[in-house]
Amino acid sequence: MNATGITDAVRADFDACLADADEGGALELAVGLVTSGGVSAEDVLLGLVAPAQVRVGERWESGEWPVAREHAATHVSGLTVDAVASAARAPVEADPPRQVLVACSDGEWHVLPSHILAEVLRLRGFQVRSLGGSISPPELLSDVHQTGPDVVALSCTLTFNLPLAHRQIETCRCAGVPVMAGGPGFGPEGVWAYALGADLYAADARAAAGALLHRWPPVLCGESSVQAGAVEEYAALVRRRPELLAHLAYALRDVFPGLRPRSDGSDGSGNSATSATSAREHEEGTDFLGRLLDSLAAAVFVDDARVFTGQLAFAAAYFAARSVEPRCLLAMTDALADHLRESPRTRDTLSAGRRWLAAPETED
Helix, strand or coil, X not given: CCCCCCCHHHHHHHHHHHHXXXXXXXXXXXXXXXXXXXXXXXXXXXXXXXXXXXXXXXXHHCCCCCHHHHHHHHHHHHHHHHHHXXXXXXXXXXXXXXXXXEEECCCCCCCHHHHHHHHHHHHCCCEEEECCCCCCXXXXXXXXXXXXXXXXXXXXXXHHHHHHHHHHHHXXXXXXXXXXXXXXXXXXXXXXXXXXXXXXXXXCHHHHHHHHHHCCCCCCCCCCCCCHHHHHHHHHHHHCHHHHHHHHHHHCCCCCCCCCCCCCCCCCCCCHHHHHHHHHHHHHHHHHXXXXXXXXXXXXXXXXXXXXXXXXXHHHHXXXXXXXXXXXXXXXXXXXXXXXXXXXXXXXXXXXXXXXXXXXXXXX
């Protein structure tokens, strides 16, 4: 048991509810902690639901769960957040109101962290408006003008969304509204949040609430350190993305999962189900390559190879859990390096990625 009063047994029971997509069981357990267990709603959200959702992601990454099961568990987590927040006593809002607009970065569909943040802020007396997942800069600007928040809280889980998050931060700052960034996509201690010009960074919802209460109203103080040369190379990578993806799909067709060409019914049967599976695997393989390309472009944008090597680390673990030889990632970096010799930042980032991939072989 920890200081919140949430025991290991309770955690295990809640994990089991998520594993079985047991909505009723999850809500009864979590709400019961608030209404009769003496645990605060904030502690249930941050000490039970959030860590359980991390474990859900780990089970998908390790190959233990298929994506459908992960989605079902995440749905139950979202319902639990709503139920726990509703079970808590209504907070006393500040006077004048402290208005926070919560949004996910453009392209970001991991909504649960921003959902938890919004409810924790409400519990602390903030007036919160939440926009959900993947909001574009024009849509965000429109809402900012219509609602006039004191601060925008921007959530980013995946690092390859950093360039899009930069546009949102710049949009808010042009409107005179400070931005608090949060989520693992912004890097260790928010290093990339500050590089993109965010005014504040918080590692989790409790830290976000504390920082806003400590520094209210928040002020514009951030400054983007993104360099013009990096933006130019990033833009070139974005323009060439279809070409590069096609090049990789061809160059890696014999080594990368799902890309090996197959005729309809590779066993000679002409089986349409086999053909459909082949097409789906090819789509999944190219999507995976696309995310690696996007992470390379994001690393170039913020001028930090850790964005790319971090995605390579995820890819290597993902492949290893599915008995796929991660050396195909080395082939990918080599294929790109041969194609992008004229781009110095991109070339350096690929070299860093190759060194990272080769390091375990060196150690052996």
